Amino acid sequence: MKIISWNIDSLNAALTSDSARALLSRDVLYTIQAHQADIIAIQETKLSAKGPTKAHIAKLEEIFANYSVFWRSSVEPARKGYAGTMFLVREGLDVTPTAPQIEAPTTMDFEGRLLTLELENLYVTQVYSPNVGDALVRLADRQQWDILYSNYLSELDKTKPVVAVGDFNVAHKEIDLAHPDRNHFSAGFTDEERAGFSNLLDAGFIDSFRHLHGDVEGVYTWWAQRVKTSKINNSGWRIDYALVSERLGDKVIKSEMIDSGTRQDHTPILIELDI
Structure with missing residues (x-):
């Protein structure tokens, strides 16, 4: 089974805009399509509460023929056009989707951050973990989220093994970002967030990338848009993960x-995975 996960930072823009960035995003969608994955998880769709429009669906069907679409958007009382997740599932794969709530603080349960598929022999779930913000304003809430999310995965794992993918918004270890020395008090690398991720692994889950590749350095999943040379210089962070039971x-x-x-x-x- 092949699973791909991507934080797209606006599905609407990627599918309907002709800006330079949107064209780059659309190219990535075609790159993903070429891998012919069984399941594709997309975070930060930023769609309306009504989900994808007819134009969105038509474009998705053009790029990803023979895939079913399952989505979850941010709804009131959360912000509109915020966060959101989507699964594209290869036709013929029998899945049951659920949109779980974990009793998260503030409006987090309404921001479309969790989406889960139940298959015959496992769960595939995706997450767009809350960012604590530049001033760490959501750090306490994020700590609660991490506990509740870990409990949720553990409950799933009692029934069937779990594959959990997505944007976890945390670099776990110093080797997971280019400049750890200057980021210990930055969102995504605070001691509290890193401890939350460690606790998740201790609950019975494996960081599949580290499992296969050990302590390899300089491999990242995110480079800041605001810094024009971040990707050229590989000044990145590894904050997207595929965890497995x-x-x-x-x-x-x-x-x-x-x-x-x-x-x-x-x-x-x-x-x-060999499943």
Whole structure:
């Protein structure tokens, strides 16, 4: 089974705009399509509460023929056109989608951050974890989220093994970002967020990339848009992950990043399992 995950930073723009950045995003979608994955997880869709429009669906069907679409958008009382997740599932694959709520603080349960598929022999779930913000204003809420999310995965794991992919918005170790020395108090690399991720792994899950590649350095999934040379200089962060239940560790064949060319921000990740 092959699964791809990508934080797209606006599906609407990628599908309907002709800006330079949108064209780069659309190129990445075609790159993803070429991998012929069984399941494609997309975060930060930024769609309306009504979900994809007819124009969006038509374009998705053009790029991803023979895939079913499952989506979840941000709804009131959360902000409109914010966050959001989507699954594209290869036709013929029998899945049952759910949009779980985990009793998260503030409006997090309404921001479309979690989407789960139940298959015959496992769960595939995706997450767009909350960013704590430049002033760490959401750090306390994020700590609660991390506990509740870990509990949610653990509950799934009691029934079937789990593959959890997405934008976790945290670089776990110093080797997961280019400049750890200057970022210990930055969103995504605070001690609290890193501890939350460690606790998630301790709950019975494996970071599939590290499982296969060990302590390799200089491999990232995100480069800041605001810094024009961030990708050229590979000044990045690894904040997108594919986690698996411990009992799936020996089933992981690949866990890697997909080249997104010159486009900065997130790059897609791919996991392949012998299932």
